[in-house]
Amino acid sequence: MASARVCLQWTLILFNTFSVIIGILAIVAGVYELEKFTDGSAEHTEKIVQLAAASVLVISAFIGCCGAVNGSIKILCLFIVILVGLIASHIWKLWRYDEGKQLTATEMLVTYTWIAELVKPGAMIEMQATYECCGKKSYVDYTSLGLELPRSCFRVQNGMRAVYPFGEGCMSAVKKAYLTIYRYERLAHWSLIGFEVLGILLSIILICKLTAKTRRYRY
Incomplete structure (x- = not known):
């Protein structure tokens, strides 16, 4: 005993x-x-x-x-x-x-960051580099406004920049990433x-x- x-x-x-x-x-x-x-x-x-x-x-x-x-x-x-x-x-x-609420919050985050980018270029750098995306919906968001694509829109390897920019927009990429994290959080709470x-x-x-x-x- x-x-x-x-x-x-x-x-x-x-x-x-x-x-x-x-x-x-x-x-x-x-x-x-x-x-x-x-x-x-x-x-x-x-x-x-x-x-x-x-x-x-x-x-x-x-x-x-x-x-x-x-x-x-x-x-x-x-x-x-x-x-x-x-x-x-x-x-x-x-x-x-609530996944819908989470997606809405993510949309607001990306939208505010994109507006900040238009006011002062550079606001999207971290987001684009982290999630390998370009622009709000796609790189066309830049080109349609006559803006030069920032370096963060391209994959860089060994100091060499890729020829083509990321094809996915940040709205889609960030929503998918945040939703995945959100679902992992739910699993963590059950665990x-x-x-x-x-x-x-x-x-x-x-x-x-x-x-x-x-x-x-x-x-």
Whole structure:
């Protein structure tokens, strides 16, 4: 029985080590994506919530480790409560999942960037280079206005620029890229729910083992 309890304690410590890694990766991803959205927008608020949930996950990992190492039932109960709260945040995010809304936000981003390009050339450079696209709908957006195609519209390899520009417009390329990321995020939320449920089950089993140990000592 003692060996089983120790095994559970180390399993929970390992679980929380993974939680720290996942939480830190989620924070990095959230900070990177936060810059893509306008302050005060619904998408910006959701990313703030994501960052908060990731931070709580990291904090909960330390609490879980503390509870496992010390064999404290109270700390493990607190750990379970935090995990339940995190699961609720994932469910909230999945409930708000809306691909149409995401595509609309992406369209606005590309449109504003293109308008900025027309006002001050250079605004599209990063987007075009990152997503290998040219113009809003195609490179014709430049040529139809008598504008020279920027270097970011061409694939560059070993310092040599390709002869032909990217055939896809940024509206199409960025929408596809963002939608793929959005779908991966949905999968990540479902995976985290399963991961956190596992943490709750491990904690409950460990609490039962610790409770049984206390009862034996009383007898």
